[in-house]
Amino acid sequence: MITLRGLTKRYGDTVAVDNLTLDVREGRVTGFLGPNGAGKSTTMRMILGLDRPSRGEALIGGRPYAALRHPVREVGALLDAKALHPARSARDHLLAMARSNGIPARRVDEVLETVGLAKVARRRAGGFSLGMYQRLGVAGALLGDPRVLIFDEPVNGLDPDGVRWIRELTRNLADEGRTVFLSSHLMSEMQLTADQLVIIGRGTLLANTSMSEFLANSAATAVRVRGPEPGSIAMLRHRLESHSADPAVRVDVVSDTELVVRGTTVEFVGDVAHALAVRLHELRTMSASLEQAYMELTAESVEYAVPGSTAGANPSPRQEAQV
Numbered sequence: 001m002i003t004l005r006g007l008t009k010r011y012g013d014t015v016a017v018d019n020l021t022l023d024v025r026e027g028r029v030t031g032f033l034g035p036n037g038a039g040k041s042t043t044m045r046m047i048l049g050l051d052r053p054s055r056g057e058a059l060i061g062g063r064p065y066a067a068l069r070h071p072v073r074e075v076g077a078l079l080d081a082k083a084l085h086p087a088r089s090a091r092d093h094l095l096a097m098a099r100s101n102g103i104p105a106r107r108v109d110e111v112l113e114t115v116g117l118a119k120v121a122r123r124r125a126g127g128f129s130l131g132m133y134q135r136l137g138v139a140g141a142l143l144g145d146p147r148v149l150i151f152d153e154p155v156n157g158l159d160p161d162g163v164r165w166i167r168e169l170t171r172n173l174a175d176e177g178r179t180v181f182l183s184s185h186l187m188s189e190m191q192l193t194a195d196q197l198v199i200i201g202r203g204t205l206l207a208n209t210s211m212s213e214f215l216a217n218s219a220a221t222a223v224r225v226r227g228p229e230p231g232s233i234a235m236l237r238h239r240l241e242s243h244s245a246d247p248a249v250r251v252d253v254v255s256d257t258e259l260v261v262r263g264t265t266v267e268f269v270g271d272v273a274h275a276l277a278v279r280l281h282e283l284r285t286m287s288a289s290l291e292q293a294y295m296e297l298t299a300e301s302v303e304y305a306v307p308g309s310t311a312g313a314n315p316s317p318r319q320e321a322q323v
């Protein structure tokens with residue numbers, strides 16, 4: 001488990017990370033999201049002892065990185081895949097890492113096989129494509145068979161096969177009970193990969209929730225209901241609008257036989273329709289995409305927003321609630 005307690009980092013007047021308190025648990029893939037400059041890399045660097053917190057602490061299995069007895073065996077990280085000696089072969093790069101950490105050479109060949117680089121292991125890493133660098137970085141992270149894995153933008157530069165490979169690898173690592181913490185700007189991929197989400201904006205925590213809960217609470221998640229009789233659908237609409245004590249329930253009329261209901265569940269709409277004996281031909285949840293839900297949440301915290309862009313222009317759910 002990774003534990004952050006009041007974690008804060010200031011660079012002069014810039015507060016890069018502001019009082020983050022949360023646990024990243026084992027057995028799950030936790031996606032770490034936030035606009036550019038939100039503080040994701042700085043947070044990861046502090047967890048890995050590469051940056052010193054201005055205040056608070058970051059712990060791995062209850063201890064700060066500096067206090068870990070065998071860091072490479074306790075936490076594996078991919079931060080900057082290109083941070084290696086370009087003249088060294090992939091295998092020599094990993095062998096050097098293994099030697100200095102008391103890891104046997106056969107483990108190097110194992111991880112090269114796992115990441116699909118066994119055939120090019122003796123080639124100079126300097127000639128690698130970005131995707132191959134990423135795979136080598138993942139191999140380095142896995143070398144010590146650690147319980148905690150931290151990947152910063154692991155799918156950057158990977159082709160669709162590679163992206164899928166990372167998805168399956170991170171899933172398997174979490175299923176083995178490990179802690180997997182990864183950042184990515186690729187929302188569609190994150191939606192497929194992560195079970196849990198930690199979202200920050202301008203250094204502060206915006207959300208720490210399961211993926212399913214986050215999507216269900218999005219304003220873009222709605223119930224679509226359709227029936228063959230306009231009179232019955234009008235009655236249903238009236239009842240949903242008047243009977244619902246919850247002002248969050250909103251009904252949009254798509255046509256005289258179709259409604260889109262927001263702020264409630266498919267069960268509630270189904271029960272109301274049943275109570276009124278309204279014939280239905282369709283009743284289903286239209287789920288928000290992670291991208292839609294994320295845009296709603298982060299609209300205010302985009303550091304480099306283009307005026308009039310989607311992210312900057314949409315009111316957040318909190319703003320709507322205040323109006």
Ligand SMILES: Nc1ncnc2c1ncn2[C@@H]1O[C@H](COP(=O)(O)OP(=O)(O)OP(=O)(O)O)[C@@H](O)[C@H]1O
Pocket residue numbers: 011014015016034035036037038039040041042043
């Ligand atoms: N060494 C540094 N000196 C000064 N400011 C820094 C330094 N490192 C990061 N920052 C600032 O801290 C803030 C957070 O940066 P960070 O790189 O952690 O964000 P990020 O969420 O990883 O962004 P991205 O998605 O673009 O990688 C930014 O405003 C950045 O300019």
